[in-house]
Amino acid sequence: MEGEKQKSKEEDFPFNKPGDKEAHWHMDMNHYATKKSAVQSMLDVALLMANSSQLKTVLYEGPEYRFYIPLITLITLSITLQVIVGLLLIFIVKYNLNDMRKQPKLNMMNNVTTVLVFFIVLINVFITALGFDSAR
16 A cells, blocks of 8 residues: 555656666656646636626626626626636646647746636626625
């Protein structure tokens, strides 16, 4: 059992064995990127579900709610950006990070994803601020 744990760690973070002339630590970037994208996707799905629930609540309350139009607009924008981020994450995972020719494109896609996630968070702060009072 202990040998299996050690082997799993070695596969996750391969490095040269003691006694190698050039001993250095090496991390498989494809493995790291896949795990990172999977976690981001799970968080994106959770936020998408929350925004869907908020949209349902706003639509249920109807146009008489004072922030109806701003909330509909912000929630729709947030959901749209989340779908775009999800698609970008799928494309990022598909490419081989070790291919030097693909790295500039992957770097650009990762930067765009980061900026979009920032805007999604910012939009959701406003959605929360305009949200419903429990007294209603």
